[in-house]
Structures are given as C-alpha cells and as structure tokens.
Amino acid sequence: MIVNEWCMYCGECAGVCPRCLIEVRESKLIFDPENCKDCQICIQVCPVRALEKE
Amino acid sequence: MYTSMPSKSIREGIIKGDFMIINTDVLVIGAGPAGSTAAKHAALNGAKVTLIDKKSEIGAPKRCAEGVSKDGLAKLGIEPSSRWVAKELSGVRLVSPNGTDVLLDDDKVKLPESGYILERKVFDKHMAMDAARAGVEILVKTIATGLKRGEEDQVLVDVESMDEKFQIKAKIVIGADGPESRVGRWAGLKTSIKPKNMESCAQFEMANLDMPYPDCIDFYFGSVAPGGYAWIFPKGDDIANVGLGILTTKTDKTAYQHLLEFVKNNPATKNAQPVELNIGGDPVGGMLKDIVADNVMIVGDAASMVNPLTGGGIISGMIGGMIAGKIAGAAIQDEDYSKKRLKEYKDKAQEEIGDSFKKYLKAKEYLLSLSDKELDSIADAFQDAEFESINTSELIKLLIKVSPKALLKLGKLF
Ligand SMILES: Cc1cc2nc3c(=O)[nH]c(=O)nc-3n(C[C@H](O)[C@H](O)[C@H](O)COP(=O)(O)OP(=O)(O)OC[C@H]3O[C@@H](n4cnc5c(N)ncnc54)[C@H](O)[C@@H]3O)c2cc1C
Numbered sequence: 001m002i003v004n005e006w007c008m009y010c011g012e013c014a015g016v017c018p019r020c021l022i023e024v025r026e027s028k029l030i031f032d033p034e035n036c037k038d039c040q041i042c043i044q045v046c047p048v049r050a051l052e053k054e
Numbered sequence: 055m056y057t058s059m060p061s062k063s064i065r066e067g068i069i070k071g072d073f074m075i076i077n078t079d080v081l082v083i084g085a086g087p088a089g090s091t092a093a094k095h096a097a098l099n100g101a102k103v104t105l106i107d108k109k110s111e112i113g114a115p116k117r118c119a120e121g122v123s124k125d126g127l128a129k130l131g132i133e134p135s136s137r138w139v140a141k142e143l144s145g146v147r148l149v150s151p152n153g154t155d156v157l158l159d160d161d162k163v164k165l166p167e168s169g170y171i172l173e174r175k176v177f178d179k180h181m182a183m184d185a186a187r188a189g190v191e192i193l194v195k196t197i198a199t200g201l202k203r204g205e206e207d208q209v210l211v212d213v214e215s216m217d218e219k220f221q222i223k224a225k226i227v228i229g230a231d232g233p234e235s236r237v238g239r240w241a242g243l244k245t246s247i248k249p250k251n252m253e254s255c256a257q258f259e260m261a262n263l264d265m266p267y268p269d270c271i272d273f274y275f276g277s278v279a280p281g282g283y284a285w286i287f288p289k290g291d292d293i294a295n296v297g298l299g300i301l302t303t304k305t306d307k308t309a310y311q312h313l314l315e316f317v318k319n320n321p322a323t324k325n326a327q328p329v330e331l332n333i334g335g336d337p338v339g340g341m342l343k344d345i346v347a348d349n350v351m352i353v354g355d356a357a358s359m360v361n362p363l364t365g366g367g368i369i370s371g372m373i374g375g376m377i378a379g380k381i382a383g384a385a386i387q388d389e390d391y392s393k394k395r396l397k398e399y400k401d402k403a404q405e406e407i408g409d410s411f412k413k414y415l416k417a418k419e420y421l422l423s424l425s426d427k428e429l430d431s432i433a434d435a436f437q438d439a440e441f442e443s444i445n446t447s448e449l450i451k452l453l454i455k456v457s458p459k460a461l462l463k464l465g466k467l468f
Contacts, residue, residue: 010117012254012335014234015247024234025197026109045249045302047256047309047333 001042003029007050013042063191064104064222074220078104078191079386081211081224083198083237085112087368088354089230090181091130091375092382096228097188099383104222105182105190106213108197113178117232117334118368119257119287119295120177121271123169126369130376138177139170140289144269150433151276151426158449159270171271171289172368181372201227201240201350207391209241209349225391226382229352230375233335238357241350243342247358249302251339253282253365256309257297258317258328265294265322274316276426280304282365284316286323296323299336299365309333338362340415341408346396353378359407363414363421370407377402413464417450420463432457 007029014022021032022042043051064076082093085107093105120140127134145159186192196215204210204223211222229237233252238245265272265288274284281301288294298316300309310333317323337358345357353359354371361370381399385391424432435456453460 008115008331008333010334011232011234012252012333014236015232015335015337016249016252018246020236020239020246022234023199023236026195041249045252045254045335047254047335049308049310 001031001033001036002052002054003031004050004052006048008048010047012045012047013051016041016045064193064220065191075210075223076104076220077223078102079224080104080226080228080382081106081222082190082228082230083211084230084232084354084356085109085178085182085185085192085194086230086232086354086371087178087181088356088359088371088375089228090178090185091372092228092230092353092379093190094181094185094188095376095379096226096382096386097185097190097379099380099387101226101383101386103185103190104193104224105185106193106196106198106222108195110195111175112182112194113175115330116174116332117255118174118332119285119297120172120174120289121169121287121366122172122368126373127170130369130372134170135180138173138180140173141171143169143171143271143288145267145271147267147270147272148433148436149272149274150429151278152430152433154430154433154437156433156436157267157270159267171287171295173289198231198237201237203349207349225349225386226396227350228375228378228382229350229356230354230371231356233337233355235337235352235356237350238342238345238347238352241347243344243347243350243352245342245344245352245356245358247335247337247339251337251358252301253299253336253338254302254309255282255297255299255332255334255336255365256313257295257332258313259289259293259330259332260296260317260323260326260328261291261293263288263292263294263296263322263326264324265292268292272322274298274320275421275424276429278316278319279312281422284312286320292326294322294326295332296320296326297332299338336360336365336367338365338418340411341403345403346393346400348393348396349391351378351382351396351399357403359403361414362411363418374403374407377406413450416464420460423459423463428457428459
C-alpha cells in the first residue's frame with residue numbers, strides 16, 4: 001500500500017479493515033501486507049484518497 | 055526477558071529505563087471522551103487505573119463537529135465550563151436540497167434538547183484532567199500495539215512510549231480506541247466496521263461566514279452528502295464547523311471533494327476561509343452486540359456508541375464509559391473479571407444506549423431512501439406545521455404526519 005504524504009492519520013481505514021491489519025500511529029500508518037487480501041476497502045473509505053495500491 | 059519492576063508508577067519505570075512489566079488493575083486504551091470518563095469512574099470506584107493515548111496532545115486533532123446536548127452533560131454530572139463551551143445554541147435549522155428550510159428555534163418551541171458547541175481540543179483535555187484528579191495515571195504519546203492473555207487471570211498489553219517498549223499487565227482492559235477499534239479485535243470481538251456503516255467525514259473550521267441564523271445548527275440533506283448530511287455548526291461570531299459525512303458505498307467522490315463543492319455552493323460559506331481541516335470515520339451502524347470478553351470491555355466509538363441518525367457519539371460514548379468504569383471498579387473489588395461478570399456492562403449499555411439507537415437506525419434508513427425531490431416536498435409541508443418540542447423523536451412524529459412513506463417505514467417505532 002502506498003500511503004501518500006497527505007494522509008492525516010484519522011484511522012478510518014483501520015476501522016474498516018476486515019483483518020485488522022492497519023496500525024495508525026500519530027504520524028505513521030503501518031500495514032501488514034502479508035495478510036492483506038487486497039479487498040481495498042481502506043482505499044475506498046479514505047476521506048482524502050491518501051491510500052493507493054502499489 | 056521481561057522482569058517485573060517494583061516501580062510505583064509506569065512513568066517512574068520509564069525514567070529508570072527498566073525493561074518491564076507493570077501491573078495495574080484497569081488499563082484504559084484511548085483518552086477520548088469515552089476513555090477518560092471510563093478511567094475516572096473506575097478510579098472513583100476504588101481501582102488503580104492507567105490511561106494511555108498514542109497522541110502527544112489529548113483532544114487534537116479533533117475529528118468532530120463538537121455538538122452536544124445540555125441534558126447529556128447533566129446526565130454525566132459535568133458542569134459546563136467557559137473554558138470549553140464555544141457557543142450556546144438556541145435552535146436547529148433543517149435545509150432541503152432546494153434550500154427550503156425548517157427552522158426550529160426558541161421562539162417557536164421549547165427546547166428540551168438545546169445544546170452547546172464545544173471546543174473539543176480543550177474539552178477532551180479537561181475530561182482527562184478530571185480523570186487525573188480522581189487518581190488515574192495518564193501516559194501520553196504511548197501506544198498499545200497488541201494484547202494477549204497472561205497466565206493468571208490477567209491480560210498483557212504491549213505498549214510503546216517513545217523508544218521504550220514494555221508490557222502492562224492489567225486485570226481489566228477498557229478499549230476506548232475510537233473508530234479504529236483494534237483493542238476489541240485483539241480480544242476476539244468482531245468490531246470491524248463495514249463501509250456501509252462508516253460515515254466518511256470531512257470538515258473545515260472556517261471564519262468569515264455569513265450565517266443567516268448564527269445561533270442555530272444547520273443540517274443539509276440530500277445529494278450534497280450521499281448517505282449522510284452536511285452541517286454548519288456555529289462556534290460564535292463568524293466562525294463555524296462546516297462539514298459533511300458520506301457513505302462511500304453511495305458516491306465515487308471522496309468526502310473532501312464533496313466538502314469543497316458544498317463550501318463553494320453554500321451562500322453562508324461563499325466568503326468563508328478555512329483555518330483547519332478535520333477528517334475521520336464515524337461508525338453509524340448502531341451499537342455493537344459484542345462489547346465484552348474475559349477481562350476486556352470496549353466503549354465509545356470502538357463499540358459504535360454513536361447515534362446512527364445524527365452521528366453524535368460524544369455523550370453516548372461517555373455514558374458508556376461511565377457505566378464501564380463503574381462496573382470495572384466493582385469487578386476489581388469482587389476479584390471477578392470474567393466475561394460473565396463484565397456482561398453487566400453490556401446489559402446496562404444496551405438498555406441506556408443501544409436500545410434507543412434502534413429507532414434512529416430506522417429513521418436514518420428512511421431519510422437515506424428519499425430523493426432530493428421528496429426531501430423538498432417534505433420541507434415544504436413542514437412550513438405550516440406546529441411544533442411543540444424539538445427532540446429527535448418529536449421531529450420524526452411530525453415527519454410521519456407529512457410523509458406517507460415515513461408512516462410506512464417509521465409509524466410503529468415512534
Ligand atoms: C467529522 C465528525 C463530526 C462529528 N461530530 C460530532 C458531533 O457534533 N457531536 C457528537 O456527539 N459526535 C460527533 N462525532 C462523533 C464523535 O467525534 C465521536 O463519537 C467521539 O469522539 C467518540 O469518542 P471516543 O472517546 O470513543 O473516541 P475518540 O475521541 O476517537 O478517542 C479515541 C482515542 O484513542 C486513542 N487511541 C487509538 N488507538 C490507540 C492505541 N492503540 N493506543 C493508544 N491510544 C489509542 C486515539 O489517539 C484517541 O485519542 C463526529 C465524528 C466525526 C468524524
């Protein structure tokens with residue numbers, strides 16, 4: 001997952017991730033790519049479209 | 055290897071640089087309004103409580119339009135303070151897509167539910183300060199990264215604070231980690247939110263607005279905000295929170311794009327300028343059913359304690375926090391942290407919060423089923439209506455009077 005520079009770390013992506021793979025820090029997003037099934041719900045809900053598929 | 059340190063407090067252990075396990079009775083993860091309230095009440099009921107938040111500043115950045123009811127604060131026993139009340143309101147204005155408005159203000163009606171616009175950055179800090187005064191130890195810039203069950207009847211939470219990594223061993227963990235809601239999932243609860251139940255929100259705090267009714271909160275319905283609504287919540291003078299929530303299942307644009315359009319087209323914001331952008335998710339699917347596990351309770355947004363119609367979750371999350379905190383305190387006294395014991399929290403929360411949400415969920419479904427045209431004609435019909443009071447259920451009763459579709463969908467509920 002590409003986290004664009006304009007991400008505001010609001011955490012909406014983490015809340016919808018069905019596999020709980022996103023850790024939101026104060027100014028960092030950490031994905032667990034190994035267990036990701038590419039459902040892309042996180043990309044869909046982002047209020048500022050900060051996430052992009054690699 | 056971890057060693058158990060005799061440090062009096064976690065902070066003392068950090069200062070000593072010990073790699074450690076710290077014991078506490080109740081660990082609250084997340085110092086939003088729900089977490090601070092839970093921590094305060096657990097401490098007031100005799101427990102040793104630790105409250106952590108990953109942020110360096112509790113309350114900031116805000117993810118909120120900051121509206122609360124006076125009744126709600128009173129129910130929580132919280133005296134309004136000029137430090138965190140930005141504005142007292144005297145009414146509500148509902149605006150249909152063609153701009154027809156329904157004004158529900160003090161002149162027309164008594165306002166049992168009229169409220170305040172808060173300064174959340176200050177309010178959240180003050181709620182945490184109240185927790186501190188009740189004896190809670192608070193750690194900021196401290197994140198929980200995982201949870202597992204210990205050998206004894208306790209849970210071990212992995213925690214990071216700056217370059218320190220340690221574990222907190224707690225008898226009870228209260229997950230108040232907001233819409234991300236990971237703590238519950240670590241404990242085996244199904245808390246992930248479907249996109250159809252998560253409002254995606256964007257908001258500017260703006261100045262230089264030209265508001266026709268600066269003492270009313272404005273709600274805008276219809277295609278300005280597919281799956282949700284737009285709002286202007288005044289904060290005094292020419293300042294307001296201008297925002298909207300959408301369901302991403304109902305539009306291809308982002309919340310931010312919808313916001314830019316709303317601000318461009320709304321007469322009140324033509325000359326307004328932003329000083330802040332806020333974004334975030336608001337879980338509006340109704341309170342989750344599974345909110346307790348052995349040694350674990352979840353509160354606030356983490357448990358979807360948000361009114362599904364309005365998206366308001368400050369008061370309901372704090373009420374959930376109050377119930378959870380009191381029960382955590384009592385459970386510590388009883389030395390019983392089983393799911394069975396903590397279920398009392400679930401039952402009380404269901405009674406006080408969850409049950410009332412069910413009808414709002416229906417009302418939301420109805421509202422979202424209306425086209426812009428239907429909304430306009432309802433607003434038209436409202437023009438001649440007589441209002442006696444302004445709470446949500448009164449509004450819906452009135453809606454039933456003017457819209458046959460409402461009777462069909464809502465008639466039995468209100
Ligand atoms: C745009 C928008 C507008 C809204 N407007 C209103 C409104 O007008 N009125 C209203 O009543 N409600 C409103 N809401 C909802 C309201 O903001 C929430 O219901 C409320 O903030 C929930 O409180 P909380 O304590 O549960 O969670 P939060 O306030 O989200 O607090 C959670 C805390 O947990 C911390 N945290 C998360 N994970 C961890 C971790 N792993 N370790 C440590 N700390 C962690 C976070 O940093 C955060 O401080 C709005 C929501 C949005 C998005």
